[in-house]
Amino acid sequence: MMLESKEVTKTFGAKTAVDHISLSLEKGHVYAMLGPNGSGKTTWMKLAAGLLKPSYGLVYFAGEPVSIESRKHVAYMSTEPYFYTWMTVRDVGKYYQDFFEDFSYDRYLELLRKMELTESMKTKSLSSGMMAKLKIAVTMARDADVYMLDEPFNGIDLLARDEIRACILEYATEEKLLLLSSHLVEEMEAIADRAVFIKEGKLVECVDLEDMRTQQGVSMADRYRQIYGHTEG
Amino acid sequence: MLKLMKYEFRKTWFTKLILLGVTAVAEILFLFGLYLENENTLGTSVFLLTILAIGGVLVIGLQSVITLHQDMNTRQSYMLFMTPNSSYVILGAKVLEFGLSVAVTGAFFFALGTLDITLLFAKSGELNQLWNMIQDFLSRITLANGTSILNLNTQTMAIVTFNMLCAWINMVTTAYLAVTVSAALLNGKRFNGLLSFILFLAISWASGWLEQIATQQIPSVETSMLVQGGIALLTAAVMYVATAQIMEKKLSV
Amino acid sequence: MEFDATRPIWLQVMNALEMDIITGKRRPGEKLPGGRDLALSFGINPNTAARVYQELEKAGLCETRRGMGTFVTGDEARIAAGRDAFIRQTVREFLDRMALLGETPRSAAQIILREEE
Numbered sequence: 049m050m051l052e053s054k055e056v057t058k059t060f061g062a063k064t065a066v067d068h069i070s071l072s073l074e075k076g077h078v079y080a081m082l083g084p085n086g087s088g089k090t091t092w093m094k095l096a097a098g099l100l101k102p103s104y105g106l107v108y109f110a111g112e113p114v115s116i117e118s119r120k121h122v123a124y125m126s127t128e129p130y131f132y133t134w135m136t137v138r139d140v141g142k143y144y145q146d147f148f149e150d151f152s153y154d155r156y157l158e159l160l161r162k163m164e165l166t167e168s169m170k171t172k173s174l175s176s177g178m179m180a181k182l183k184i185a186v187t188m189a190r191d192a193d194v195y196m197l198d199e200p201f202n203g204i205d206l207l208a209r210d211e212i213r214a215c216i217l218e219y220a221t222e223e224k225l226l227l228l229s230s231h232l233v234e235e236m237e238a239i240a241d242r243a244v245f246i247k248e249g250k251l252v253e254c255v256d257l258e259d260m261r262t263q264q265g266v267s268m269a270d271r272y273r274q275i276y277g278h279t280e281g
Numbered sequence: 282m283l284k285l286m287k288y289e290f291r292k293t294w295f296t297k298l299i300l301l302g303v304t305a306v307a308e309i310l311f312l313f314g315l316y317l318e319n320e321n322t323l324g325t326s327v328f329l330l331t332i333l334a335i336g337g338v339l340v341i342g343l344q345s346v347i348t349l350h351q352d353m354n355t356r357q358s359y360m361l362f363m364t365p366n367s368s369y370v371i372l373g374a375k376v377l378e379f380g381l382s383v384a385v386t387g388a389f390f391f392a393l394g395t396l397d398i399t400l401l402f403a404k405s406g407e408l409n410q411l412w413n414m415i416q417d418f419l420s421r422i423t424l425a426n427g428t429s430i431l432n433l434n435t436q437t438m439a440i441v442t443f444n445m446l447c448a449w450i451n452m453v454t455t456a457y458l459a460v461t462v463s464a465a466l467l468n469g470k471r472f473n474g475l476l477s478f479i480l481f482l483a484i485s486w487a488s489g490w491l492e493q494i495a496t497q498q499i500p501s502v503e504t505s506m507l508v509q510g511g512i513a514l515l516t517a518a519v520m521y522v523a524t525a526q527i528m529e530k531k532l533s534v
Numbered sequence: 535m536e537f538d539a540t541r542p543i544w545l546q547v548m549n550a551l552e553m554d555i556i557t558g559k560r561r562p563g564e565k566l567p568g569g570r571d572l573a574l575s576f577g578i579n580p581n582t583a584a585r586v587y588q589e590l591e592k593a594g595l596c597e598t599r600r601g602m603g604t605f606v607t608g609d610e611a612r613i614a615a616g617r618d619a620f621i622r623q624t625v626r627e628f629l630d631r632m633a634l635l636g637e638t639p640r641s642a643a644q645i646i647l648r649e650e651e
Contacts, residue, residue, distance in 0.1 A: 060533070061469075078579055099362055100533055119365040130359040132292065146284045147364040210577070217573055220580050237539040241579040258542050258582060267539030 050075045050194060050225045051096055055105035058091050065091040067249035068105070075193070076222040079254075080240035081229040082272055088249040089229040090127065093196045096227075097124035109194070120149065123192035127199040127229075129179045131171045137182060138167035144186050156189035162211055176203040181212070188215055195219065196227045201235045213239050233269045243268050245275050285366065285374035289348070290382075296344040297382065304333050308393065315400060323401075327415065330397070334390040338383050338449060345379045346456040353464040353532065368528035376454060376521060383449050387442065440506050447510035447517070454517040455484045458524045465531040488516045535576055544585040547576050548593075551586065555595050555606055556617040563608040566596060 051073040058066040066088045073079055081089050094100040096107045098114045109118040131140050137160065144151045160167065163181040174182060180203050187195065200216070201209055217239055220226050227244075230236055237257075245252035252275055257268055266274070307329040314322030352361050361371050401415070463477035470476075492509045499505040535550065537543050554560040566587075567575060573583035587604050590596045594612045598604045607613065632642040 077581065097363070099359070101530060116365050116367050119363065124363060126356075126359050128356045130356040132357055132360060134291070143288070143360070146287075147366075213577055214574060217577065217580065218570075220573075221570075222580075234539070238537055238543055238576075238578045238582075241581045258544060258585070261540060261542045265540055269539060 049073070049108070050110060051227075052108040052111075053092070053096065053105070054108070056092070056095055056102050056107055057104040058088075058095060058100060059103045064249050066095065066102075069246070069249075069251045070105075071244065071251055071254060073225055073227065073244075075225045077242050078216070078220050078226045078228065078240045080233075080236040080243045080257075080268065081227055081246065082231075082233060082243055082268070083229075083246035084276055085231065087246045089246055090198055091249075092246070093124060093198055093227070093229065096194075097122055097196060099124070121193040123148075123187050123190045123195045125183050125187040125195075125197045125200065127202060129171075129176075129183065131182075133172050135171045136167065137165055137169045137171065140171060140182065140186050141167070141189070144189065148190050150191040152189055152191065155191075156185060159185035159189055159215065162215065163208070177205055177208060180204045181208060184212055184215065188219055193223070194225045194227070198229050199231070200228055201230050201232045209235060233272050237268050240268070243271070245271070247275060282370055282374055282377075285361075285364075285371060286378045286381075289345075289375055289378040292348050293341070293344045293378075293382070296340060300333070300337050300340060300386075304330070304337070304393075307333060308397075311397060312400075315404060318404070327397075330390075330393070334394065337386055337390065341382050341386060342379065342449060342453050342456070345375065345382075345453055346460060349375060349457055350460050350464070353461065353528075358532075362532070368525040368532075369522075372457065372521060372525045372528065375457070376450065376517075379453050380446065380450055383446060387445070437503060440503050440510075444506040444510040444513075447513040451488060451513035451517040451520075452485070454520040454524070455481055455488065458484065458520045458527075461524045461527050461532075465527050465533075468533075484520070488513065491516065543578055544582045544589060547572070547578060547582070547586045548589050550576075551590060552593070552595060552616065552620065556613060556620055560606050562606055562610055562613060564606045566604045566606060568603055 049072050051071075053069050053071040056066055056069045057064065069088075069092060081093070083089050091100065095102050096109075096114060098116065098119050107114045109122060112118065114122075131143075135143070141151075141153055141156045141160075144156070145153055157167075160182075163178075163185050165178060165182055165185065169178070171179070171182070180200070184197070184200055187197065197216075200212055204212060213235070216226060216228070220239075228236060228240065240257060242254060242256055244254045255271070260266060260268075260271065307326050310322060311326035311330065314320070314324075314326055352358055364371075398415075459477040459481035462480060463473050467473040467476055492512045495512050496505040496509050499508060535547075537546055551560070551566070560566070566572070569583045569587060570580055572578075572586065573580040576583070587596065587598065591598060591604075593616065594607060594609070595616055596604050596606055629639055629642060632639075637645065
């Protein structure tokens with residue numbers, strides 16, 4: 049088991065963001081993590097990335113509790129832009145190269161080319177779409193075991209979404225685990241093979257999408273509507 | 282660690298550059314004054330340079346604390362905390378980078394001061410009045426035992442340097458602790474800023490009190506300064522550990 | 535390719551490849567893209583792509599040679615049989631819909647003949 053969440057709970061004051069989530073994620077799969085905003089997806093990802101400490105329970109990476117060590121093998125992409133404002137696209141790559149042994153600058157350059165970004169661009173003046181592409185490029189240029197991308201399609205135009213999907217698929221090998229959260233459910237129908245539904249901090253279910261289509265004749269988006277109703281948020 | 286320090290420097294270099302720029306202007310003013318033998322210009326520039334030497338370190342410390350504040354309270358916190366480094370290493374890089382900056386700044390102003398005084402001395406025949414004024418000013422600055430700083434030996438100089446460096450590191454780690462408590466424990470609470478500032482003052486006072494208690498029975502000024510520096514460094518270490526622990530356990534990135 | 539997300543995606547990709555094979559767009563014995571390339575070109579999950587080849591192989595329309603990749607079967611009779619099966623299925627689906635409109639196979643055939651003129 050690559051990532052295992054045992055009874056993981058996270059409270060912020062009186063608010064419970066993640067509520068006793070037990071979940072096992074295997075390598076060789078692309079998981080879609082679904083739920084409306086505020087359902088606890090981001091918090092769970094941050095717990096799995098070791099950026100937050102659980103209030104109760106633990107997340108395990110390859111059998112060991114998530115720690116500073118596991119950050120070397122787990123690539124997490126936050127939904128918000130987070131680069132230092134003085135950085136150029138080149139600085140961002142150099143920064144990752146300085147801190148992650150699995151980072152390949154050559155691969156970064158290749159991804160930049162595909163995303164139509166250049167090294168000399170200033171992060172401060174990137175549009176939100178270009179910033180989203182840069183975050184993906186720098187995260188996927190790592191050769192990590194686990195990739196967790198929080199809202200990778202947010203703010204990205206239709207054509208660039210294809211690029212991002214291709215990039216994600218290219219890295220979805222038998223040895224790797226990809227976890228993508230998005231509220232753009234349709235974007236992930238074909239690239240994910242499993243889906244994790246989270247509602248109000250609790251795990252609803254983790255399903256195999258092709259099995260679900262075969263047995264119930266429903267799409268991931270249908271299931272999403274069944275679970276969350278028609279009101280979003 | 283070195284890579285983290287590199288980025289700490291990168292985050293603060295602009296402030297340091299401005300400091301260097303202003304110092305350069307003051308120094309040019311000084312050299313002009315010396316060349317034109319204009320005592321007014323010389324007086325102004327010497328005053329400016331003195332202020333810069335003292336205030337410079339304060340500005341560097343302030344910049345370091347502001348940087349930590351940004352590193353914990355803005356989205357850029359990912360940049361540090363996503364790296365496979367413990368809070369101890371991340372904070373350690375900040376303390377070391379600050380210590381190094383203070384040491385370099387101190388050495389720089391010392392060298393500049395020595396150079397300027399030498400130049401002034403060479404011209405002193407023509408500028409007697411000003412030279413006397415500066416000499417008078419410098420001789421008034423004395424250590425607690427009455428030794429003028431004009432008559433210091435190397436050993437005393439080393440001890441004074443050590444003492445000052447420890448005091449600065451103590452101050453900056455105290456500020457780090459206050460900023461971290463504010464970001465990790467008081468986040469979202471009322472009077473957050475005020476409370477953490479009070480915490481800063483209280484720790485500074487307690488640390489100063491401890492130094493005073495420890496040194497009041499020591500007759501030798503030099504020993505006393507050594508002990509004072511040592512205690513400042515020790516309390517700084519305690520605060521460093523406390524800050525890193527809070528970061529490790531409580532921080533929400 | 536646009537997918538109907540309510541039906542298994544492997545089945546839709548499999549049907550598309552089947553179509554290519556029985557129409558001769560992909561020749562007997564021709565090498566098919568590797569699993570990863572298939573996933574990339576259709577924009578589907580690699581596990582889904584692997585399933586496509588498993589099912590095509592089960593249907594006898596392709597064969598995997600170890601270390602070489604996947605190929606369209608060289609057995610032309612098999613492809614012809616696949617073609618027949620596809621035609622029969624298409625006709626059945628057509629007749630089912632015509633039945634809903636009250637047409638018998640015979641009347642439907644007459645409609646087709648009239649359409650041809």
